[in-house]
Amino acid sequence: MVEQEAARYVEALAEAVRGHELAQRRAWWDLATGEGVEEAARVAEASALAIDDLYGRPEEAARVRGWMEELEAGSLLRRQLERVAREQARCAGPGELRREIVREEVALQARYHGFRGRDGSGEELSGPAIEAVFEGERDVARRREAWEASMQVGDAVAEAVRRLAGLRNELARAQGHRDGFAMGLAHQGLDxxxxxxxxxxxxxxxxxxxxxxxxxxxxxxxxxxxxxxxxxxxxxxxxxxxxxxxxxxxxxxxxxxxxxxxxxxxxxxxxxxxxxxxxxxxxxxxxxxxxxxxxxxxxxxxxxxxxxxxxxxxxxxxxxxxxxxxxxxxxxxxxxxxxxxxxxxxxxxxxxxxxxxxxxxxxxxxxxxxxxxxxxxxxxxxxxxxxxxxxxxxxxxxxxxxxxxxxxxxxxxxxxxxxxxxxxxxxxxxxxxxxxxxxxxxxxxxxxxxxxxxxxxxxxxxxxxxxxxxxxxxxxxxxxxxxxxxxxxxxxxxxxxxxxxxxxxxxxxxxxxxxxxxxxxxxxxxxxxxxxxxxxxxx
Known part of the structure; x- marks a missing residue:
């Protein structure tokens, strides 16, 4: 009875997550390739939030823990439940806080992907252009300019990155972790x-x-x-x-x-x-x-x-x-x-x-x-x-x-x-x-x-x-x-x-x-x- 109930739950959850994950990854691809960036950002955010909502239900997390105690270690069903439990742990905590983190991540992704630094003359330098300078340029002044251009995105996004780290810390403490670093390791199963x-x-x-x-x-x-x-x-x-x-x-x-x-x-x-x-x-x-x-x-x-x-x-x-x-x-x-x-x-x-x-x-x-x-x-x-x-x-x-x-x-x-x-x-x-x-x-x-x-x-x-x-x-x-x-x-x-x-x-x-x-x-x-x-x- 327990096995059948757990199997039905896993099958239904996987089917629900599957569609949102596909939409999310397609949106990531579109964001990275520069195709329909605004719509891709909207879909990426909506899909990530939908996945978080599916895993972020405390009552279901309790049921999963109960099934895991009943099922044989090493079985395929038990292993699927372990993966679900990992995602549920990641998605625990206040829903609005998790949604805010997702919104910040999507916005930062677009900023990093679209940013181009500039050299001393104001010329825009792409990533490949900067790499070309580092690979073969002997002129010290030109190399310094390229390095400084590569760092310019830091000042542009630092405040947002600090804010995002603070939000992750809030979530970590809500989940019982010291901070975002400890939470990140725990979610990956690394001691x-x-x-x-x-x-x-x-x-x-x-x-x-x-x-x-x-x-x-x-x-x-x-x-x-x-x-x-x-x-x-x-x-x-x-x-x-x-x-x-x-x-x-x-x-x-x-x-x-x-x-x-x-x-x-x-x-x-x-x-x-x-x-x-x-x-x-x-x-x-x-x-x-x-x-x-x-x-x-x-x-x-x-x-x-x-x-x-x-x-x-x-x-x-x-x-x-x-x-x-x-x-x-x-x-x-x-x-x-x-x-x-x-x-x-x-x-x-x-x-x-x-x-x-x-x-x-x-x-x-x-x-x-x-x-x-x-x-x-x-x-x-x-x-x-x-x-x-x-x-x-x-x-x-x-x-x-x-x-x-x-x-x-x-x-x-x-x-x-x-x-x-x-x-x-x-x-x-x-x-x-x-x-x-x-x-x-x-x-x-x-x-x-x-x-x-x-x-x-x-x-x-x-x-x-x-x-x-x-x-x-x-x-x-x-x-x-x-x-x-x-x-x-x-x-x-x-x-x-x-x-x-x-x-x-x-x-x-x-x-x-x-x-x-x-x-x-x-x-x-x-x-x-x-x-x-x-x-x-x-x-």
Whole structure:
């Protein structure tokens, strides 16, 4: 009787949520592509509110908890109820407060997507234009202008981001959490103590290897731009936030030359062919070219949980967008190869960190010597002498990214501790100085550069998943190589079959911790990442 009643409830709820989710994701797509923005914003807001209302009913949450106590752990029905309970916890609290948060998020999404910074002459600079400056411009003044243009959105949206963080704090306290940071982790099933302990280990074990290589990098950048090391600024990096390596090794020009003539979408498609994964249906419905009015970011979305998977990107030839398309292609094949026979509520990745692991592992291929020869068509006699340098460069890139995640996580924790704090700008640069060894730029007092990072507004408490994903990517790589019996993952059909069977097809059938253990034979463990990258960076 209990099982039948619970099954009827789950079926009816899934059907109701399904239509609103489809409308919401289509509206997100239209907002990002610049199609009917006002109507898309209205639909996105209405759909999000409707979903929240369906899950935000206290009496139904109590019934779900009761059924879960009665049903066998591990059953499909029990697992669906667990996913429902997670969403009900997310949607608990005063309805008007939740609606206000949704309205603020939709409004901010439109502001970020539509904003364009300007250089000193007043010329508008798009995201791709700023990226082009960071990739190849040697003129220091021009780089500074591009960096400042990239930060201008921060001042434009900071007040709204602070207000949104305050609203999330109100909701968190209504749900019994300390603040929005603690709430965000709880909703993702991540224990804060475990996470901060893990990040502490990553910080300790990467500190010295990173310091040594960062000092060497500073010398190279000073020579490259013709300035003293103490005159280097944030403009000297490969991107505005110093997330990626600007070139520790002498491989940048070679990488760009090998990838300059290659279509990023084609590279991703052919590499995935070698794993037995077909990306072509995704490419057919994607929006990959830059244009005015379109979001400058890249993402993958599964519109209907039934195979309509799309990628939005702004592709240009070269390393950056090759990595981006491989990354988004990883998200896309995960979604495409979910078991279509799973109940709708379980037809999604096990956890954000798991889909990020797949995407990040694929993104790494753009610097892999075997990939460059086989898929980018780079001459083997050019790649082979640089293979060791390519691997060292990638190792530094991974360490740099790990340190950047530390900045983001600790800053976001501070943001939610006091959204109206007057020293958030100082906190931002203090953390960048501590973890990235980046000097505070002059003349930025009172400037809200931190708010230029869109994740802080629209992907709250998401950044831990990136680093957890990198850890899992290394763990998966080790298992796939060992069990496939190959030394590379290029054209490795056996590895692809293992990935589909153990990671993709189960969807959300298992909690992420159990899926990781069943897929790799152990719990999530940072030693694979540290062995692969921290050891390699030793001088």
């Amino acid at each position: 804060e103590g475990w996470l901060m302990g893990l990040l502490g280990r990553i910080e300790r074990d990467t500190r010295e290897p990173y310091r040594v290589r960062k000092a060497r990098l500073d010398g190279r950048l000073a020579d490259r731009f013709g300035v003293a090391e103490d005159e280097l600024g944030v403009w000297a990096g490969a991107d505005p936030f110093f997330q990626r390596s600007p070139g520790l090794e002498d491989v940048g020009e070679a990488l760009e030359s090998w990838l300059a003539g290659r279509d990023p979408a084609d590279l991703a498609t052919r590499f995935l062919d070698g794993l037995g994964m077909n990306l072509r249906p995704v490419m057919a419905s994607s929006d990959l070219e830059p244009r005015a009015g379109k979001s400058q970011h890249a993402f993958c979305v599964h519109l209907d949980r039934s195979g309509d998977v799309r990628i939005l990107s702004n592709n240009r030839r070269g390393r950056t967008w090759a990595m981006t398309m491989l990354h988004e292609g990883g998200h896309a094949v995960y979604e495409r190869y979910l078991d279509p026979g799973l109940p709708w509520l379980l037809r999604e990745p096990a956890h954000t960190l798991v889909t990020e692991a797949v995407a990040m592992w694929l993104g790494r291929q753009a610097m892999d010597p075997e990939f460059l020869v086989e898929f980018a068509g780079a001459p083997a006699d050019e790649v082979t002498p640089l293979a060791a340098a390519l691997r060292r460069e990638q190792a530094f890139e991974m360490l740099l990214f790990a340190r950047w995640v530390l900045v983001m996580v600790h800053f976001e924790r501070a943001l939610y501790a006091d959204p109206q704090a007057g020293d958030l700008a100082e906190t931002w640069y203090a953390l960048k100085q501590r973890y990235q060894l980046v000097e505070v730029p002059p003349d930025r007092a009172g400037r809200e550069d931190w708010a230029a990072k869109i994740h802080l507004a629209l992907a709250p408490v998401y950044y831990p998943n990136y680093l957890l994903g990198e850890l899992l990517a290394s763990q998966l790589r080790a298992v796939l190589l060992e069990e496939s019996g190959e030394r590379t993952l290029s054209d490795n059909l056996a590895a692809g079959e293992l990935l589909i069977a153990r990671v993709f097809r189960p969807g959300a059938r298992l909690p992420w911790e159990r899926l990781v253990e069943e897929a790799t034979g152990e719990a999530l463990e940072p030693r694979h990442f540290l062995r692969e990258f921290a050891g390699r960076v030793s001088p």
